[in-house]
Amino acid sequence: MTKQAANWSPYDNNGGSCVAIAGIDYCVIAADTRMSTGYSILTREYSKICKLADKSLMASSGFQADVKALQKLLAARHLIYQHQHNKQMSCPAMAQLLSNTLYYKRFFPYYSFNVLGGLDTEGKGCVYTYDAVGSYERVGYGCQGSGSTLIMPFLDNQLKSPSPLLLPAQDAVTPLSEAEAVDLVKTCFASATERDIYTGDKLEIVVLNADGIRREYMELRRD
């Protein structure tokens, strides 16, 4: 009997793009709200951004079922942490928890490309970027998803900050103001929507600063 190749894959790609920018005392996290499969649009109003803790938000693109499972797991682990330590998890701690959670599924990965954004213990903006199996690093800005190859060069051009590996060390956080960073994000998505079929419909922007969390929406092309 001839060997039959697997014709069912447990994975699917629901498309979409996510961006996060770290500022001096704020963090901007944005993602489009289109969810697709193949050439079809499943919905135009799906939020890819999830609040994991008071000071941490995660935006994920890829396979949304895996993203949902990941969000549930992290929320449950955060709840246990709060019960054990009587405080919210800091963003750097959540970043490492996400890395370990992703790696625990090293041999059956979460098909989830994440960007974690928030405020660190000193109140400065921080963004962590991940690959699908958990390797992470702290950066000044990051983007993931189907439009990332279009958006990243633009962010590099506008925000390129000195590498944290340089000696003598130079600060990686962007000198932009909060309003300028939000404008920049809107520009990114307007451009990405033009050339990426999986990005569009609506843009959800979440701004995290010392005063709390603020949400904003912008219409994108629906074609």
Place this chain on the structure above:
Amino acid sequence: MKLDLSGLESTVPHFGTSDGLSHGFPTAPSFDLPITGDFDGFQKEAIQMVKPAKGTTTLAFIFKEGVMVAADSRASMGGYISSQSVKKIIEINPHMLGTMAGGAADCQFWHRNLGIKCRLHELANKRRISVTGASKLLANILYSYRGMGLSVGTMIAGWDETGPGLYYVDSEGGRLKGTRFSVGSGSPYAYGVLDSGYRFDMSVEEAAELARRSIYHATFRDGASGGVASVYHVGPNGWTKMSGDDVGELHYKYYPVTPSTVEQEMGEVSGA
């Protein structure tokens, strides 16, 4: 297949794990494995899809004053550069460094795990672990996952009671003691510069410059290497970071552009 799952044990004490609190959470450490008859085929496809970050140049060598460790900072996913600022030299403890080559997540996770094990060794035995011991711990873990698709090519460098130590450990289960290693896609280029310039009795500054130049030349010729060349020195009192230079700037430092005199200058065309 008996896997060494000690790497997954949670160090947080779980009080009352047998009650409903941890229902649905794994109480015994385990990696989720896909239920499939064709594990290898599944891994091949999964890895194609997730395209973990790899491609690199790292090197380390022992000389009179200790161990010199250097690496680039580029991570590539297929042909896309996913990051120019990856930390490839991992600080296991103040006296030991590990380098990262291969899958970034694999290296990060297992080096962090090795750091935990080294600390537990210190607490249990009231003395720092040797480089031999640390490299053996890592090699044993990687051997037990042999054939499952991990990609790790690392060097463990440190200074213990027997002096400077350097081991190469990889995900095939290999572990080699040596004085000069370079690992990664850019290693052939780095070896060329390193081997021709190496002398045992170099000063710290000379050795740092040799390491920096080797990484620079590898980033020049290898597309998967680039970013910032970091150089670390491990001495009897632990490691120190010697330098971190952008390789683009190093190019113009080694090969400065000399303005040449213009022989014939094109004049303006009058009218059309």
